[in-house]
Amino acid sequence: PGIKTLEEFNFExxxxxxxxxxxxxxTSSYLQEAKNVILLGPPGTGKTHLxxxxxxxxxxxxxxxxxDTANGWVTRLQEAHSRGKLATELSRLRRYSLLIVDEVGYVPFDQDAANLFFQLVSSRYEYASLILTSNLPFGRWGDVFGDPTIASAMIDRVVHHADVLSLKGTSYRLRGHKTLTTTTN
Structure with missing residues (x-):
């Protein structure tokens, strides 16, 4: 996506x-410790920007x-899996200090996709960092992954060594826009 810097983030x-x-x-010091960063909050609150x-x-x-988005990561893993190269792809991705997974929870995963996403998270656990953004609180991740057990195991790994930031408020993108109401007669 577009370039967004921390210096441009609107703390107001x-x-x-x-x-x-x-x-x-x-400072990126969390990467040496293979810590994760979780950004939670409604759409437009700055998760992707951060x-x-x-x-x-x-x-x-x-x-x-x-x-990439959560769906983009799953698509990448599905393609590797269909070529019989999932283990190779997960190993290759571990060479990256940081994977950013945007929009966890915007689109629910089927069972196979949830399993692939879990494998991505598990392969990086205590080895390399993730930044995840989600519009849903952890309690609703079971809905996204279609299985409370997988969601719980994933959350356990993700938050074990993580900083979690909960952002609140209304959409920055919609600031200044008036809500339109339509009435019908």
């Missing part, structure tokens, strides 16, 4: 965002970074 629109934690994450900004900071400090 997101006053509850922990500036100290975000500044610390901007994820991209942290990814850019990581890349500027010499780390290899990849970005």
């Amino acid at each position: 629109h997101q006053p509850g965002a922990d500036r100290t934690l975000i500044a610390h994450l901007g 994820a991209i900004g942290l990814g850019i900071k990581a890349a500027k400090t010499g780390h290899r970074v990849l970005f």
Whole structure:
């Protein structure tokens, strides 16, 4: 997606965002510890902006970074699996210090997709970092993955070594727009 920097993040629109934690994450030191970053909140609250900004900071400090949506990652893993190369692809992805997974929860996964996504998370556990963004609280991830057990195991691995930021409020993109109401007679 477009380039978004931490310096451009609008803290006025997101006053509850922990500036100290975000500044610390901007040093990319969490990558040496294989820690994750989870950004939760409604659409338009800055999750993707922060994820991209942290990814850019990581890349500027010499780390290899990849970005895609949750659906994009699943598609990539499905293609590797269909070629009989899933283990090779997961191994190749572990060479990246940071994978950014945007939009977890926007589209539910079928069982196979959920299993592939779980394998991605498991392959990086305590080895390399993830940044995940989601519009859903953890309690609703069972709906996304279609299986509360898989969701619970995934959440367990993701949050074990993670900083979780919960963003609140209304969409930054919709600021200044008036809500249109239509009445019918």
